[in-house]
Amino acid sequence: MxxxxxxxxxxxxxxxxxxxxxxxxxxxxxxxxxxxxxxxxxxxxxxxxxxxxxxxxxxxxxxxxxxxxxxxxxxxxxxxxxxxxxxxxxxxxxxxxESVVTPPVEEGEEQWHVPRRYRRKDKIDLPLNQRYDEKRRMVFPNRLRDDYGVMQWNATTLRVRYSDSDKPLDLPTLFLRDGCQCPKCVDPSSGQKTFSTTDLPDAPSIMSARAMPDGTVEIIWHNDPLSEGGKHQTLLKPELIKRWREGDNTTRGQNIPSGPMIPWDRAMYQALLNKGWCRVKYKDWIHNDNAFWSAFHDFCRTGLLFVTDVPEDEASVERIAKRIGPLQHTFYGWTWDVRSKPRAENVAYTNVFLGLHQDLMYHNPIPRVQLLHCLANSCEGGESLFASGIRAAYELQQTDPINYGVLTRYDTHYCYDRNGHYYHARRCTIVEGLPGGPIMTHWAPPFQGTQRRLSGPVQPSLLRWKRAATAFQKTIEDERNMYEYKLKPGECVIFDNQRVLHGRREFQTTQGSRWLKGAYISPQVFAAKETELAHRLGRRFIDKDEIMAWVSQERKLVRDTLPDELKEKVNLVEEDRLFEGAERLHKAMKEELKxxxxxxxxxxxxxxxxxxxxxxx
Known part of the structure; x- marks a missing residue:
């Protein structure tokens, strides 16, 4: 037995x-x-x-x-x-x-090559708890204390074993050769490849590999077809190796080059405005690079920016948007008008109260940036409402983690079916990046479609989502979380449509008029501008530890600005977590002792x- x-x-x-x-x-x-x-x-x-x-x-x-x-x-x-x-x-x-053992290598088994200075004559021991590949058993210890520990390669893979980690970094040789950035492989002026991946062999042959003093990895290829059968050199920058080691998903969704997001509430955002943040003049936005990048930096961190002294013509919103990048076209056109009219095809084109929401949740991709230029606003009412969806998500995470988890897992249907246009999408209300950090929200009750299969086993899930959505709506509509402002003619508001929710108060159409000119910018165009900001700030890649530190700062900022009654609720949630963790540990210890x-x-x-x-x- x-x-x-x-x-x-x-x-x-x-x-x-x-x-x-x-x-x-x-x-x-x-x-x-x-x-x-x-x-x-x-x-x-x-x-x-x-x-x-x-x-x-x-x-x-x-x-x-x-x-x-x-x-x-x-x-x-x-x-x-x-x-x-x-x-x-x-x-x-x-x-x-150090205790190390090497398992026996069978005849005909594929060997790993290693630089001469790492080779040992004696038999190398491998700890019995060290897992290794059954077909590649030539494993070397982590006792070398340089940047890359040990480098090995065989016919198909370059392995980099670090001195501070038991997990090696395996890079296919075809991937490395295809990604060479030397002037022979990438045209310096256009930045485009000079060859096709199909021109390479299935397994390019490595002659040698070494780590240079500055951390760059040098690879010399043998019998390279693009070098007429001769040698070819590939240099891998240390920041690129670091990115591969930590995984390509080290940033939260898109590039965030300028520090942690600011999950603001009304008082916090007003304080930022008083300090000169989140506001820029039209001339500076268009013609002054320093002012533009400073304002764009504020926008990346808060998701809400006001442009003042804008010329009162219909083309101004397009000029403001193109400072970031090309406009995103939708079935509404390149630009569109927000005016009250009868038989409106969108609830925004009426004068009724419009609750906090995000636009085009049924569209793919969802517009990342939305601009609204005020051309007239003489009606009574019509104040604009804004709230940070990221802050609401953080609050829910700390005060009601169960409902927060429901909103990160269950999809909601959004649809549009009018005038020959049919769009449909399913999205979670809260989207997380790295563990513990919400990066965007999806919330648009006016455009929520009918949930499918309302009877049967789906009913409990819908009820669970409804209760969680009620808690989220209560959080975003709390007066302390909403910033209210009535736009004046000559002002343009820019907000992140995936992080900031917007709405408006009801307004009267019997006297005066209200006219806003709008435009969208796509996520890809916005990400390109963020990357350019990252280059200007001298930081291209952001490591995982830094992002986790940002998440901790954001969570702490939200907690420190919560009302006292919610802080007590957070303390109770943390006590429950500690109790549950201790209970699980006690149960595990009893099982192991048994x-x-x-x-x-x-x-x-x-x-x-x-x-x-x-x-x-």
Missing amino acids: RQSLRFARASSGLAAALSSAPKTPAALRLSQLAQLRNTCVTAQPLTFVRQVRLNHADATKTSSESEAEAVAPARSPVEPPVDGSTLVDHVAGAPGE TVNNWRRYLEEHQSEGEQAEVSQ
């Missing part, structure tokens, strides 16, 4: 070791069990034991069969040390010495059986 010894990784308090190893084959197996029990009384973590599996039926095998099985890589029975040391000493090595006790009884029973077998022989 085959049993697993995974209990050893959790054991730390069993009693004394068993007696010395017997000589018979059956007793030899019991000796191995005894040695493993020895490990249970040590204070060192023995995670390697989980790879060892014993078969009680194998106790009848001969000694020669056991020795033959010992070298098989599929099963690794633990042999007793021949020098009298304990099993822990045998595996961990002498004090102060497993250890079961195995202790198993060892004792088999020890007595071994002693009886030895006496009978």
Whole structure:
């Protein structure tokens, strides 16, 4: 009966070791069990034991069969040390010495190449708990303390093993050769490739690879077809290697080059305006580069910006938008008018109250930036409303994490079906980037479509979403979170349609008029402008640790500005989390202790059986 010894990784308090190893084959197996029990009384973590599996039926095998099985890589029975040391000493090595073992390399097996200065004549040991590829077993230790630890390559892959990580970075040779940025491969003036990927072999051959003093990785290719069969050099910048190592998804959705977002409430945004943030004159936006980039920086962090002293003509909104990039065309056109009219095809073209929402949730892609230029606003009412969806998401996350989780998982249907235009999309209300950080929201009740299959098993899900959506709506419509402002003629508001919600108060059409000229900018155009801002700020890639620090700052900023009653609710949520974590830990410890006790009884029973077998022989 085959049993697993995974209990050893959790054991730390069993009693004394068993007696010395017997000589018979059956007793030899019991000796191995005894040695493993020895490990249970040590204070060192023995995670390697989980790879060892014993078969009680194998106790009848001969000694020669056991020795033959010992070298098989599929099963690794633990042999007793021949020098009298304990099993822990045998595996961990002498004090102060790194324990490393290399598994045997079979004939015909693919070899990893390594620079000469990393090669060793002696057999290299690999810890038993170190996982390795069955087909590529040439693994080298992390004892070298340079930037890249060890570099290896074979016919298809370049492996970079870091000194501070057990996880290597494997890069296909075809990927590396195809991405070469040298002047021979990429035209310096146009930035376009001078060859096609189909011109390369399936597995370009590496002659050598090394890390240069500045962290750049140099690769020399052998028999390169684009170099007429000669050598070719590829240089990989350290920031590019870092990006590959951390994964391409190190930024939150789009590039965020200017620091953490500011999840503002009404008081916080008003304070920013008083400091000179989030407001710029039209002439400076159009003609002054320093003023433009400063204002665009504010917009990236807050998602809401006002342009003043705008000429009162219909083309001004297009000029303001094109300072960021080309307009996004929709079925409304390149630009559109927000005016009250009968039989309106959009609720925005009426004079009724329009709650906080985001535009074109049914469109793909959703416009990232929206501009509204005020040409007339002499009616009574018609004040514009703005709220940070990111702040509302953070508040819900801290005060009501269950409903927050529902809004990150359940989709909502949005649709538009008028005048021959039919659009439909499904989107979550809250979208997260890195764990713990909301990056955008989707909220548009006027354009919410009918949820499908309202009966049957979907009904509980719809009810759960409805309750969570109610909590979110209550948060965004809280007076302390809404910034209210009545636009004046000659003012243009720019807001992030994926982070900031907008609405308006009801207005009277009997006296005066209200006319706004609008335009959209797509996510890709906005991301390109963000990248240009990143270059100007001297920062192209943002590592994961920095973004997680930003998320912590944003969460803390929201918590510090919450009312006292909500702060108490946050404290209760954190206490519940701590209690649940302690309860789970206590349960896990009880289960592991139960497993250890079961195995202790198993060892004792088999020890007595071994002693009886030895006496009978």
